Amino acid sequence: MKISELASRNNLQLAWKRISTGGNFQYKRLYRQLYYSYEIALENNLRNLGERLRGGSYKAFTPERIFIPKPSGLHRPITLLHIEDQIVLQAFANLAAKRMQKRRSALQLKSIYSNILQKNDSIFFFRKWQSTYAAFQRKIQENYQQGMHWVGDFDLAAFYDTISHQLLIKTIYPRTNNADLSWFLECLRVWSSHAQATNHGHGLPQGPLASDFLAECFLLPIDIELKETRGYLRYVDDVRLQGQSEDDIRQQLIQLELLCKARGLIPQVGKFALKKVKSVEEAMGMLPSISDPQHEESGLGLVGKEEARQIFGMAIGGRPLRVIDKTRLKFILYRAPADTKILKHVLALAPRHPEHADVFFTYFARFRFRKPIERLCMEMVRSYPYSYIRGEAWHLLARYVLESKSHISQNPKEFITRAISVARNQSKDYFHEKWGACHFLCKCEPESGRQLSKFVAYQPALLQALVAHSLPESAYAKGFVIAKFLKRSAPEPGLSVCAGMHQVGNTPATYGVADMDLPSQVINTLHELGLLSDIPDDIDPIAEILRSRYNTPSSKSWKDLLGSEYKHALGLLKQAEASFHSGPSHWLALQNSFNHAIFIALQTHLASIGHPGRCSVIGQNGYLVNFGSALSPQGPFSRECSAVADSFRHINTRRNHLPASHPYEQRTGEQTKLLKSSERNGLMARLQDSYKAFVDLMP
Numbered sequence: 001m002k003i004s005e006l007a008s009r010n011n012l013q014l015a016w017k018r019i020s021t022g023g024n025f026q027y028k029r030l031y032r033q034l035y036y037s038y039e040i041a042l043e044n045n046l047r048n049l050g051e052r053l054r055g056g057s058y059k060a061f062t063p064e065r066i067f068i069p070k071p072s073g074l075h076r077p078i079t080l081l082h083i084e085d086q087i088v089l090q091a092f093a094n095l096a097a098k099r100m101q102k103r104r105s106a107l108q109l110k111s112i113y114s115n116i117l118q119k120n121d122s123i124f125f126f127r128k129w130q131s132t133y134a135a136f137q138r139k140i141q142e143n144y145q146q147g148m149h150w151v152g153d154f155d156l157a158a159f160y161d162t163i164s165h166q167l168l169i170k171t172i173y174p175r176t177n178n179a180d181l182s183w184f185l186e187c188l189r190v191w192s193s194h195a196q197a198t199n200h201g202h203g204l205p206q207g208p209l210a211s212d213f214l215a216e217c218f219l220l221p222i223d224i225e226l227k228e229t230r231g232y233l234r235y236v237d238d239v240r241l242q243g244q245s246e247d248d249i250r251q252q253l254i255q256l257e258l259l260c261k262a263r264g265l266i267p268q269v270g271k272f273a274l275k276k277v278k279s280v281e282e283a284m285g286m287l288p289s290i291s292d293p294q295h296e297e298s299g300l301g302l303v304g305k306e307e308a309r310q311i312f313g314m315a316i317g318g319r320p321l322r323v324i325d326k327t328r329l330k331f332i333l334y335r336a337p338a339d340t341k342i343l344k345h346v347l348a349l350a351p352r353h354p355e356h357a358d359v360f361f362t363y364f365a366r367f368r369f370r371k372p373i374e375r376l377c378m379e380m381v382r383s384y385p386y387s388y389i390r391g392e393a394w395h396l397l398a399r400y401v402l403e404s405k406s407h408i409s410q411n412p413k414e415f416i417t418r419a420i421s422v423a424r425n426q427s428k429d430y431f432h433e434k435w436g437a438c439h440f441l442c443k444c445e446p447e448s449g450r451q452l453s454k455f456v457a458y459q460p461a462l463l464q465a466l467v468a469h470s471l472p473e474s475a476y477a478k479g480f481v482i483a484k485f486l487k488r489s490a491p492e493p494g495l496s497v498c499a500g501m502h503q504v505g506n507t508p509a510t511y512g513v514a515d516m517d518l519p520s521q522v523i524n525t526l527h528e529l530g531l532l533s534d535i536p537d538d539i540d541p542i543a544e545i546l547r548s549r550y551n552t553p554s555s556k557s558w559k560d561l562l563g564s565e566y567k568h569a570l571g572l573l574k575q576a577e578a579s580f581h582s583g584p585s586h587w588l589a590l591q592n593s594f595n596h597a598i599f600i601a602l603q604t605h606l607a608s609i610g611h612p613g614r615c616s617v618i619g620q621n622g623y624l625v626n627f628g629s630a631l632s633p634q635g636p637f638s639r640e641c642s643a644v645a646d647s648f649r650h651i652n653t654r655r656n657h658l659p660a661s662h663p664y665e666q667r668t669g670e671q672t673k674l675l676k677s678s679e680r681n682g683l684m685a686r687l688q689d690s691y692k693a694f695v696d697l698m699p
Contacts, residue, residue: 003180006091007053012046015090017123020582027207037495039578041524048520060190064462066432069354069386079205093210096172107223109135114236115212136235143242144283150276152241152249155268159237161203164264168218222259308336323353333359338366354386361392369403387433394436401443423455442470457481461490468496476504483511494522502529502571530567552691556698562601569597584680585658592655595648596627605699613640647690
């Protein structure tokens with residue numbers, strides 16, 4: 001491996017695309033706003049990253065970790081890498097995939113069923129897990145039907161944490177040993193460590209897709225040794241052994257155990273089970289638990305209330321009530337509508353099953369304010385032993401701060417004091433709880449009259465970036481917190497406030513920060529948003545973007561139309577473009593804001609020429625008229641300029657039905673829905689025609 005190859009423009013771009021399109025949605029949701037900000041200036045950011053890699057100035061950042069409870073009572077660590085560390089790790093995985101694909105392809109969907117690669121240059125790194133997991137299940141059934149009625153389940157303890165870096169590199173590059181590989185080994189040591197002072201030579205950061213593939217590479221020598229073993233099937237680190245006799249399984253087990261120990265892996269002795277099964281269903285047994293992805297393109301539709309109750313009832317049982325079928329529980333709670341009968345049981349189950357916190361809190365979030373949910377969250381932040389659960393409870397309490405019926409809104413002092421204490425905790429082990437507590441403090445600031453957001457100013461860089469979307473308006477006005485974000489050597493805090501700065505029209509100078517004190521990634525993004533430099537008179541970026549995306553004619557000047565508001569409108573459009581592929585709902589909200597901005601400017605022009613489609617954008621109270629009201633079908637603009645108005649009205653209405661705008665439909669009370677890519681494409685087609693008609697109306 002050579003750094004020049006890893007840092008090539010094509011490889012870094014492919015790495016970014018694979019990160020953006022990856023199916024690790026629970027991980028990506030933490031970074032979504034950061035991805036949007038980074039992508040605003042993607043070309044310059046990746047070019048600068050390549051220059052730092054080739055020039056030797058790139059340094060890996062020490063990551064943060066979130067510790068999620070497991071059924072055993074221990075924790076599963078999720079490693080939060082800095083954004084460019086994710087890109088570098090994926091760029092290395094791209095090179096590894098090209099080297100390993102030929103060796104691995106002969107075993108894919110025969111004995112290996114996890115993390116199956118797409119074609120070399122595909123922007124999608126893996127095939128959809130649903131299809132490969134289904135193939136895994138079918139193979140188990142096929143083996144049973146061919147008389148393999150003895151089954152053994154084999155699992156590895158702390159698999160990702162025990163992967164040797166040296167052995168991993170030797171597996172991928174068996175005959176190479178150069179300074180560039182040594183450099184990457186040093187990066188791995190940083191990324192796999194919990195603190196800067198504890199770098200070691202084993203472990204992969206859990207969460208990124210790249211780590212999933214590198215883990216597969218590490219296991220490949222074992223897979224190859226066992227390729228002639230008919231009953232050997234593997235999905236990640238869960239191995240299913242099938243045979244026609246007990247001796248078959250034991251022979252496979254001995255060989256597998258020795259191969260694993262030779263690579264420093266530790267078999268889960270307590271989890272191994274060997275038995276003769278009497279049915280296909282029994283042969284399927286305890287397959288790896290696959291969580292339902294939570295993201296805007298998951299396609300998880302809500303099921304009916306009665307069906308949800310029935311399936312949920314099959315997932316629980318016993319006294320006291322326990323979860324008896326975790327797969328069924330996850331399946332239904334990600335799809336069940338808000339239902340008081342199910343909620344009653346979930347409230348009882350949540351304290352007993354910390355390992356299912358994600359699905360429980362996802363279900364809680366489906367409800368409007370409920371006192372029983374609030375009471376449970378208050379109890380959890382006071383005394384629950386798992387910091388991850390306390391963090392989830394803080395996030396939910398932050399939603400209730402402005403709810404007049406809530407205890408939190410009426411008696412905030414106790415919990416503000418408690419949240420401050422959490423925010424001041426210096427331990428790295430409480431990252432998730434500190435995130436939730438800081439989120440809570442930011443939501444409390446407007447009503448408390450105190451500058452509670454100041455406690456965010458002293459947090460780790462990644463925590464600051466995660467909290468940024470919760471910062472109150474006062475934080476941008478007073479500037480202390482924003483200045484701290486902008487001056488960080490890590491780019492994430494500064495990137496996280498770029499959109500907010502654009503919204504209020506502030507530059508780094510507003511906060512007393514010189515351009516030279518900003519990370520290059522932040523400079524690039526602020527430059528694209530028009531907050532650092534003027535746009536040359538002979539360049540019209542809005543016209544260029546609209547022509548590229550919507551085939552809009554560039555015969556007229558958007559600068560002439562927008563005047564002093566040009567930079568603001570351009571910033572909105574560039575943010576929309578940055579999220580076009582990776583976040584359809586975010587794109588819709590920003591594109592609608594851009595539409596509103598150019599609509600207001602157009603009305604000024606139409607009024608100046610006495611056009612019959614002109615309408616007032618300022619109400620009698622002196623405030624801006626609601627965009628939807630201005631686009632009313634009965635209004636003059638809609639009557640005279642329907643080619644523009646109908647499309648803009650449709651998009652504005654859909655925007656109002658996003659979860660970020662309103663959690664529930666006003667008429668039906670049903671949950672609002674995120675925008676899917678297919679729906680976004682339909683809206684884009686409508687905009688192509690409306691922007692052409694809009695240009696015809698411009699001066």
